[in-house]
Amino acid sequence: MFARSTPTSIPDPPPSAAPSLRRAWSAAPAAAAIALITLLGGSGLHAAEAGARAADPVDAMIGFATVNALGQNGTTGGAGGPTVTVTTTAQFLDHIARPGPYTIRVSGRITLPTGSNDGMYDVASDKTIIGVGSGAALTGGGLNIGLPVDDDVTAPPANAVHNIIIRNISFSGASDDMINVQMFSHHIWIDHNDLSNGDDGAVDIKRGSDFVTVSWNRFHDHDKTLLLSHDEDAGPQDIGRLRVTYHHNYFDASDQRHPRVRFANLVHVYNNYYRDNSYGIASTYNAGVLVEGNYFYSVNNPGRVDFSGDLGRIVQRDNILVDCNHPIETRGTVPDPRTYYSSTADPASSVPTIVPAGAGVGKI
Known part of the structure; x- marks a missing residue:
């Protein structure tokens, strides 16, 4: 195929x-x-390459979030619905839970209380959540995209949460995850955010979720950054799914999981800047990862396929490693993501210039 x-x-x-x-x-x-x-x-x-981009625009949606699948033609978020600006916790929580499309503009700093749900708040389908300027922030809690966990569900339900855009927001101090995507949620775009100091994951994607792009984010002062599939028993929900594109993210001395992958059908990791991390990418349980055009600086293990569990698959091309203690481990073959979507990688040599300049908040 x-x-x-x-x-x-x-x-x-x-x-x-x-x-x-x-x-x-x-x-x-x-x-x-x-x-x-x-x-x-x-x-x-x-x-000749310093400061120049030769490929896709910084403000464009690229990757698996653009694919026509599961009854959703790309990711449009709240397009076609009302646009509202929220400045308080109550306003924010009200609008993210409403049915139907909404574009929710976050102005200023909003605190998400821990409450009885460990600070995680559900986002309904067809939402764009976008910060105003460079000062929009969500602190103390996180966003949950997906139905309640049910291990007996092994195929996408008709009411799976879908079509969510989250952009230009600083997340910090979450008591659990900052963004959690679960239970067959699909068509999600997480772009140009700043994520730090969460208690658990920065962006976790699991339990059969699919067709996601994570782009142009800055991750810093954080430990467990990107989890893709939650554990070794997740195969019934995850095999053949978890198609995710990670591109032009800045892993700015965040520690690990960039991403840590199990079971995923195809993961495209390209043009990310890794700086001072314990490890970059781990592929296990036969997950397929294409690692392309990334720049690794002072990363102990840039890429691993032999890492706590069954072996994964990594194909690597055109990456640059500087002051790294180990090479990228490779194994097997991986389908070409450009079977699904068009993308053009920047030269890896330009990544240390273009990614810090373009990633994070206040850049769109």
């Missing part, structure tokens, strides 16, 4: 490279590539 993708070989070193480096390249190309980048000054940036 899908075109097969195979790892792209590392290109030959430039003619100007020293003979010793060219010999090293032949013996161990991955290590030699890292050495060459270090010799070029550590960043791998070329003057």
Whole structure:
């Protein structure tokens, strides 16, 4: 059904490279590539590429959230419904729970109380939640996108939550997750947010959820960042689903799970900037992950397929590793996500410039 993708070989070193480096390249190309980048000054940036983007617009929706599937043609959020501006907790919680499409503009700082639900508040289908300016914030709690957990449900229900856009909001201090997507929710776009200091996950996607894009977010001062599938018993709900695109996110000294994946049918991780993390990507339980055009700086383990459980699959191409202790582990083959949607990766060398400049709040 899908075109097969195979790892792209590392290109030959430039003619100007020293003979010793060219010999090293032949013996161990991955290590030699890292050495060459270090010799070029550590960043791998070329003057012609610095500050330039050659590919998709910063403000565009790209990836699995754009796909026509499950009765939803892409992700439109609250388009076609009323637009409201909320400034209080009561107004915010009222409007995110209403049926029908709404565009909800968040103005200023809103506190989500812990209450009896551990601070997690349900978002109904067909909503755009977007911050006004650079000061919109949700603190103390998080957003839940999905029906209540039911392990006996193993196919998308007719009333699955769907068509949600969350953009340009700072999340911090959540007593549980900051954003949780569960129970076959689909067509979700999480874009240009700032997420920090949550108690559990920053963005967790699990229990059969599908067709999600997580783009241009900044994650910092946080431990467990991106979980994709919640545990090793989740196969009945997750196998063949969890199609997620992660692109142009800034993992700014966040610790782990960028993402940590089980079972997922196909995950596209491209053009993200990893800086000072314990590990980048972990693929387990036969999950398929394409790791493409990312820049890893000071990451102990950039990508793993042998990580707590059954082996996963990773295909990697055109990534840059600087001051990393291990290479990206690869295994198996992965379908090409461009079977589903169009995207063009930026050169990995430009990622340290374009991603911090474009990720997070106040950029759209």
